[in-house]
Amino acid sequence: MAEEAEAAPCFLDKFQSQRYPGAFTPESWEQEFDEIPMFMKKSPAEIDPEQNPALACLQSIIFDEDLSPEEQANTYKNEGNDYFKEKNYKKAVISYSEGLKKKCSDQDLNAVLYTNRAAAQFYLGNYRSALSDVITARKLKPNHLKAIIRGALCHLELKNFPEAVAWCEEGLRIDSKEKKLVELRAKADRLKRAEQRDVRKAKLKEKKEQSQKEVLHTAIKERNIKLFLEASEKEDEISDGLADMCLNGFSSDSAMGTKVYLDENGNLNWPVLFLYPEYGQTDFISTFHEDSRFIDHILVMFADLPPWDLESKYHPSNLELYFEDEAREEMYQVNTENTLLQVLQHQRYFVKAGSPSFLVLVKHSPFSENYFFGKKVHRLK
Template identity: 60%
Template sequence: MASSTVQSDSDDGMDEFMDKFKTQRYKNAFSVDNWEEEFNKVPMFMKTAPEEIDPQKYPELACLQAIIHDEDRPPEEQAKSLKDEGNAFFKEKNYQKAILSYTAGLKKKCGDQDLSAVLLTNRAAAHFHLGNMRSAMNDAAAARKIKPDHLKALIRGAQCCIELRNFSEAIRWCDEGLKAHPSDKKLQELRAAANKHKRAAERDARRATAKEKKLHGEKEALLAAIEDRGIKLLQSAKPSRCGSDSEDEDEGSPAAISQLSLDGLSSQEATGAQVFLDEQGSLHWPVLFLYPEHQQSDFISAFCESSCFVDHLAVMFGEGLPPWDTDRKYHPQNLQLYFEDEEKESLYQVNPETSLLRVLQHKRFFVKAGTPSFIVLVNGSPFRKQFLTGKKIHGL
């Protein structure tokens, strides 16, 4: 009878509660306007963890954090909780925080070798996704040292080696892994990829070596050809006087390099052209013509040493005069050519019928910056007279 009475009272209470539930709002219910924001504060339903955990704003999460970091718990439990925390950050692609959690777990030194290997491997994965290949490699190696057959550590180590372009080492990691896991497809794929990259790198290295050897041979042949012709290359310093002002000097100045090198052929950077030796053994030089009267210039990228100046002048001024020649006086037959001897402050007049090679072999001609240059003046012009005033003029 008593049991029946209790049941009746209980039912009556439930009915009363349900009646109130229908007519009165629950005091702790989520707001209709911001229920999503409130829902996201519940740890179980959070989409992302907050950057900083305010106990007033996130009391439930703060409580869980306190449990996770409870120093009274055994180190194994703390390390495992930190591993789980790191995994949660990892899933959110928050790799920096995942690394911090895994590192904190490792600092617990729980003594569980399996857990330590997992923490190291997971931290290696986070480093890998951040592009920290060296750190990822170190963690994978440390995990492998604890557990030599740890599959994820072996895979991660091989991946790091490939990213670091150490393909031989990647193959060694894969081979070691395949001994313990002979049927693992990922290791097989990584080994095949590493081997392919290794062969490609070796092929590229052979090609680079062959190309370098060829270029070296071409440079040696070029310098030998210049030296055989007695052509003097001038470095940045001007040639100094050798104690004699005699025009009959047979020796070049000290600044004219006695042992030729490509340092004296630096025109390529400025002009995009450089002297070269063709298959027939002829040198082709970049040559600059200067017109001081009009502050103009012409550039010939490949002037064959056997060609005469008149051949190029006929092309440049034969069919039509340049627009800057308003007086129409730059005709091939009216032009005079000179090269400058800076040391002696002299000019040497060049016969247009002369070949470039003959001029370059002159004892007072120095090729500066890899580009022979010549001054062009109009015969009989007032500017020519003014320009040559006070200068020593010599013939070839």
């Protein structure tokens, strides 16, 4: 007994001093623990089986190549279903795809694989891929109700409302009490009717706008107001009369976001831009009635001196109004007692970008003299 008592401490000392074969190391025990298939935190698809013999062994049992294509496909289907339950839809798609690669002869199983993959694709937002899968599933199994429901959902997400209704009706011919299809058909039919209503409204609106454009075009043409053409057009074609205008282009918003329009009395109201080149400033009148005089607007705009007029020289009595003929490099002075219509009807005035514009300069100022240098100036009565 004494000898045994003496041997026990020796054995314990040896056990403590020597590492147990296969034991975890203190520094990396967590990593080693994760490599045991039963306790893995990562998906097997993320791990190279060659680096983990235990995992390779398990996978060879699960996906045994000696199994029939039907058995292998079914195994992948179950694996995909597990991923699907975990909401790991990307991995589910991979598993279902692997099952389909086995090309088994069980068409019902293949239909299920396509339908399940469609469900995973649907939750990934890949509606067209999902729809393609359910269409294939129905070719294999025409009365596969889950495929029909998934196809109706895909059409709904793709805003193919008539097609969604059609799929629902096909499914209800198979099972008239299928609650999901009844709900989907009601929703798709409601959205289809709303879409059709919106299309009708859009067409009526387009027709009304086109009619208004034509009326506006006629009003401008009757007043002999000329519109600026692109540089590619010949100048003599412009001066011969009113240039043909693109209704869509002309009636689009001007730079300041307003349009010329006819009021209830049949009068044109224009967005007009005033430019002050000396200071790089502008004024904008969104609604300038064609029968309004320029002086009336100038008196309102310069009732108080603008803050940028540091020399206090922009008094209404000191101002002159011009428009520029860029093609001829000529300036035309506007009589401020004239109305907007009178000026727009001038033979050398062309409305550009749907918004008439005019230059405002101070009489006899050094800037004005320099601005006029090299240009011919015409005084309008």
